[in-house]
Each structure stands twice: as C-alpha cells, then as structure tokens.
Amino acid sequence: MLTQAENELMCRVGPGTAMGATIRRYWLPALASSELPDPGGDPVHVELLGEHFVAFRDTEGKVGLLDENCCHRGASLLLGRVEGCGIRCIYHGWKFAVDGKVLETPNVADDKFKDRIRARAYPVREVAGLIWTYLGPPDLQPAVPEWPWHGLSSSHVLVTVHKLGCNFVQVLEGLVDSSHLGILHNNGLRASRQSDLTYATKVATMQFDLAPRIEEEATEFGFHYAALRAGRASGTMAVRITAFVMPCIVLNPNSDVATLVMPENDESCRFFHVWWDAARPIGEEPLRTETLRFVGLDDDSMRAFGIAPDSKSEDSPTRQNRFHQDRSSIRDGGSFSGIAGLIEEDVAASVSGGAIRDRTKEMLSIADLAVGRLFRVYLESARRAARGEAPIGLAPGANLSRVRGVSGEIAIGGDWRALVPEHRQPAA
Ligand code: FES
Numbered sequence: 001m002l003t004q005a006e007n008e009l010m011c012r013v014g015p016g017t018a019m020g021a022t023i024r025r026y027w028l029p030a031l032a033s034s035e036l037p038d039p040g041g042d043p044v045h046v047e048l049l050g051e052h053f054v055a056f057r058d059t060e061g062k063v064g065l066l067d068e069n070c071c072h073r074g075a076s077l078l079l080g081r082v083e084g085c086g087i088r089c090i091y092h093g094w095k096f097a098v099d100g101k102v103l104e105t106p107n108v109a110d111d112k113f114k115d116r117i118r119a120r121a122y123p124v125r126e127v128a129g130l131i132w133t134y135l136g137p138p139d140l141q142p143a144v145p146e147w148p149w150h151g152l153s154s155s156h157v158l159v160t161v162h163k164l165g166c167n168f169v170q171v172l173e174g175l176v177d178s179s180h181l182g183i184l185h186n187n188g189l190r191a192s193r194q195s196d197l198t199y200a201t202k203v204a205t206m207q208f209d210l211a212p213r214i215e216e217e218a219t220e221f222g223f224h225y226a227a228l229r230a231g232r233a234s235g236t237m238a239v240r241i242t243a244f245v246m247p248c249i250v251l252n253p254n255s256d257v258a259t260l261v262m263p264e265n266d267e268s269c270r271f272f273h274v275w276w277d278a279a280r281p282i283g284e285e286p287l288r289t290e291t292l293r294f295v296g297l298d299d300d301s302m303r304a305f306g307i308a309p310d311s312k313s314e315d316s317p318t319r320q321n322r323f324h325q326d327r328s329s330i331r332d333g334g335s336f337s338g339i340a341g342l343i344e345e346d347v348a349a350s351v352s353g354g355a356i357r358d359r360t361k362e363m364l365s366i367a368d369l370a371v372g373r374l375f376r377v378y379l380e381s382a383r384r385a386a387r388g389e390a391p392i393g394l395a396p397g398a399n400l401s402r403v404r405g406v407s408g409e410i411a412i413g414g415d416w417r418a419l420v421p422e423h424r425q426p427a428a
C-alpha cells in the first residue's frame, strides 16, 4: 500500500515531475522500426512522457525524432514533407535534418540565418527492430545498453507493439507478478499443452502450481525475483527468474522474450514485445504469425480488442464495453476469463484498475513481493532524481547490460541466484 503522495510520485511522468526526470535519464524505446518502414515515408506522431514528437525516416534510411511543433512558429511537423535528407515544414518551408540542423529557410533572404539556429532533435539509435531515444540532459547521456537480442538478424527477432489506456506502472506490475499466470491465463496455459511453440512449452508447467513462492532481491539494474514451484524430479524446485531493468524493461524467464512498457503520458502507454531465437527464424512466416496468434498479438486479435497502435479510442477496452469480456463463454465453461488472448487478458486486468490505479487501498500479499519491490525501486529512483543523484541502474559502474531472465531447476534448499551469476548487487 502506498500513500497518495507516493502513488503520484511514482506514476506522474510529464515534464517537471521527479519520475519524468528519472525516466528521461535512460535510453527509451520510442517506436518499432516497423512503424517507420520506408525511407522517405510519411512522418509519424510519437508521444513519450507527456511530450509530442514527430519521427521520420529520411531517404537515406536515417531516423529523426524532433519536437512535433516546428521551431519556427509551431506548425505540426506531422504535416511535414519528407524530402531527401530532411523534413520540410509545410507552413514556411523550413527544412530540418534528422539531427535538428536547419537545412533551408526559404522565407528568409539571409542565407546565413539558418546556420545560427537549430531545431530540437533527440539522439536516436535503431537496433534490431526497435528505435531508441534519449530525452535527458545531453551531458548525462549514458551508453546504449546491450540487450540479448542485439546482433541477431531481423529474421531472428520479432518486435510487436500494442497500446493500453492506463498508467505504465500497472502494466509493469503485471509483468513482475508470476502468481497471476496460472489463474488469469488459465485458458492459454491449457492450450499450451497442445502447442509445439517454444513459448507454449516453456509456460506449460506453470498451471500445476498456482501459489509459487516468491523471493526477490535488489540488483544494480533494478531487481530480480524468483518464482519457485515444485520441480519435475523429487527433491528439486522449478525456478523462474525475472529481471526488471530500470526504467521499464522486464526480461522474461523464458530467456527469449523481453517486454518494454513506455509511458505515452500518465494515463496511457505502449507495450513492446521482443522475441528472439538465434536458431529459428521467428521474425519470418510461419513462425511469426504462429507466435503472435498464441499470445493474441496478431493483427486481427489486436484490432478486435482495440489495442493495435492505430486502433480508435472508442474501440479500446473500457468499463462501458465491459473490457470486451464475453460472459457467455464463462457461463458455458469454455473460458475462465471470458477474454480471448493472453495479452488481451493482461490488458483487461491492467486497464480495469482505472487510468491510475489507487494504491492507497490495495492489500498486498506474500504473492506480491516483487510488486512491492517494483514500487520501492521506482520511488527510490524518483527520490534520487529529485535530489539530483543518479537513479538506480545509472550509478557509476552499474551495468544495464548482461541481464537475463532464466528458468531452471535447483535442489530444494539451493540458491536460485547461482543461475544468474552475472546479476550484481547494488553498491552499498
Ligand atoms: S512554422 Fe514551420 S516553417 Fe514556419
């Protein structure tokens, strides 16, 4: 349970807030490469942390991220024309390169004028299907972390994005909450017994123990926790270790999927999945669609549930439409949740708590140990940022790379930390 002030501190991310300042200190997932497919294609609107930007890919393929409103007199660059190595505002024709350099100001006779000004542009790195940006103070810009899927070719990485109409923390708390898996996702786990998909086989055992023991621990990157269930062989424990990396990344114990939740503003966020498979071409058909269908992230499922990036707000799951739940499928025993799709079940559970969930009334249990740790990591980071200190994960010497989610078996009484020797404790 948090106080109202703590909840506000943790959830508000706009300019001028402590949590907003915290999150701006890291490299952030801005959009999927697939959302800007073609060099010279149409610019797209991007909302991050309550601020509006325009992203475009110039004709050389380079990605730019600029303030949405033109630095001249504020027209939206969403209306802009992507021409050669820049984007041209249609109001007075000023043209900007991906780095904010002003290339042309055709309504100003002085040709030197453009050299004295610059548009606000943000650093961008495009790696393995995701476009990352950094919105913080330039002198504090950290190195781009090395994630486990970096270095794989596009056919071995699968990136998806969907949107949710709620605060980012309540999405992340669902991602560090092993105990809902066997209950909310009962339908999907039953289906996993019939599926050969790698993802399905890795989650199939969870349905046999609905109350795993949770152990958690602070790390230099955030925290990790283990869900411990009875192992297959006697005398063993099955362990699923999840890593939460500041500010918004969860590495799943399956070791081949990461989830990234990026706040658009206080009351909406975008959720990226990254699957990777060095051996099999998960980014290509038929594996791509099979994987997406299993979790409910194929285009048809996302559209039906109103969570596709371009879905209309009236189609999104809300109390008015009962979060798209099918009560008849509950009555006839066909479905536990009444919601088709693993991801859709998560979305319904997250958004049904309200735009910003009231944590002054919650009743956390022993099953919620990792959720409590998530809150403490966020609050501590926000407090450090407010004091002008580096937030968790960015302390000198800390390393956001080399982090893994892992599952395995240990002897009863053994230490699950031995499965993740590269996860270091925070410096005292
Ligand atoms: S407002 Fe963009 S060029 Fe004038």
Ligand SMILES: [Fe+2]
Pocket (backbone or CB within 6 Å): 174, 180, 181, 184, 185, 346
């Ligand atoms: Fe879930």
